[in-house]
Amino acid sequence: LNSNIVMLKWMIAEGYGDARTLERRIARMEEWLANPVLMEADKDAEYAAVIDINLDELKEPVLALPNDPDASATLSDVANT
Numbered sequence: 309l310n311s312n313i314v315m316l317k318w319m320i321a322e323g324y325g326d327a328r329t330l331e332r333r334i335a336r337m338e339e340w341l342a343n344p345v346l347m348e349a350d351k352d353a354e355y356a357a358v359i360d361i362n363l364d365e366l367k368e369p370v371l372a373l374p375n376d377p378d379a380s381a382t383l384s385d386v387a388n389t
Contacts, residue, residue, distance in 0.1 A: 309337045 316334050320327045371386060373379035 309341055313337050 313334050316330045316337075319325060324330075331355050367382045368378050371383060373381055373386075
Protein backbone atom coordinates (compact mmCIF):
# COMPACT_ATOMS: atom_id res chain seq x y z
CA LEU A 309 0.00 0.00 0.00
CA ASN A 310 2.84 2.39 0.67
CA SER A 311 3.89 2.31 -2.97
CA ASN A 312 0.27 2.87 -4.01
CA ILE A 313 0.12 5.93 -1.77
CA VAL A 314 3.29 7.30 -3.36
CA MET A 315 1.84 6.71 -6.82
CA LEU A 316 -1.47 8.40 -5.94
CA LYS A 317 0.38 11.43 -4.54
CA TRP A 318 2.37 11.62 -7.78
CA MET A 319 -0.87 11.44 -9.75
CA ILE A 320 -2.23 14.39 -7.77
CA ALA A 321 0.97 16.38 -8.37
CA GLU A 322 0.71 15.64 -12.11
CA GLY A 323 -2.92 16.73 -12.26
CA TYR A 324 -4.25 13.28 -13.06
CA GLY A 325 -7.90 12.64 -12.19
CA ASP A 326 -9.89 14.20 -9.39
CA ALA A 327 -7.50 15.21 -6.60
CA ARG A 328 -10.20 15.00 -3.91
CA THR A 329 -11.05 11.42 -4.84
CA LEU A 330 -7.38 10.43 -4.82
CA GLU A 331 -6.84 12.19 -1.49
CA ARG A 332 -9.74 10.23 0.05
CA ARG A 333 -8.20 6.97 -1.20
CA ILE A 334 -4.84 7.95 0.27
CA ALA A 335 -6.46 8.81 3.61
CA ARG A 336 -8.25 5.45 3.78
CA MET A 337 -5.06 3.57 2.92
CA GLU A 338 -3.12 5.48 5.58
CA GLU A 339 -5.86 4.81 8.15
CA TRP A 340 -5.70 1.09 7.45
CA LEU A 341 -1.90 1.07 7.60
CA ALA A 342 -2.06 2.75 11.02
CA ASN A 343 -4.34 -0.03 12.31
CA PRO A 344 -4.38 -2.98 9.90
CA VAL A 345 -7.27 -5.34 10.47
CA LEU A 346 -7.92 -8.27 8.17
CA MET A 347 -11.49 -9.26 7.44
CA GLU A 348 -12.76 -12.60 8.72
CA ALA A 349 -15.91 -14.51 7.95
CA ASP A 350 -18.55 -14.75 10.63
CA LYS A 351 -18.44 -18.08 12.47
CA ASP A 352 -21.83 -19.09 11.07
CA ALA A 353 -21.32 -17.58 7.61
CA GLU A 354 -23.03 -19.31 4.71
CA TYR A 355 -21.82 -18.98 1.15
CA ALA A 356 -23.65 -19.20 -2.16
CA ALA A 357 -20.77 -21.30 -3.47
CA VAL A 358 -17.42 -22.64 -2.41
CA ILE A 359 -14.74 -22.82 -5.07
CA ASP A 360 -11.87 -25.20 -4.41
CA ILE A 361 -8.77 -24.67 -6.49
CA ASN A 362 -6.11 -27.35 -6.55
CA LEU A 363 -2.92 -25.31 -6.70
CA ASP A 364 -0.96 -28.39 -7.74
CA GLU A 365 -2.75 -28.19 -11.09
CA LEU A 366 -1.45 -24.70 -11.83
CA LYS A 367 1.65 -25.08 -13.99
CA GLU A 368 2.19 -21.40 -14.81
CA PRO A 369 1.07 -17.97 -13.60
CA VAL A 370 -2.59 -17.06 -14.04
CA LEU A 371 -3.25 -13.41 -14.84
CA ALA A 372 -6.34 -11.33 -14.11
CA LEU A 373 -7.67 -9.71 -17.27
CA PRO A 374 -9.25 -6.25 -17.41
CA ASN A 375 -12.93 -5.33 -17.30
CA ASP A 376 -14.32 -8.57 -15.90
CA PRO A 377 -13.61 -10.04 -12.45
CA ASP A 378 -14.07 -13.54 -13.82
CA ALA A 379 -11.69 -13.07 -16.76
CA SER A 380 -8.31 -14.73 -16.39
CA ALA A 381 -5.73 -16.37 -18.63
CA THR A 382 -2.46 -18.18 -18.31
CA LEU A 383 0.74 -16.32 -19.05
CA SER A 384 1.35 -18.35 -22.20
CA ASP A 385 -2.16 -17.48 -23.45
CA VAL A 386 -1.43 -13.75 -23.38
CA ALA A 387 2.26 -13.82 -24.29
CA ASN A 388 3.11 -11.49 -27.18
CA THR A 389 -0.40 -10.02 -27.34
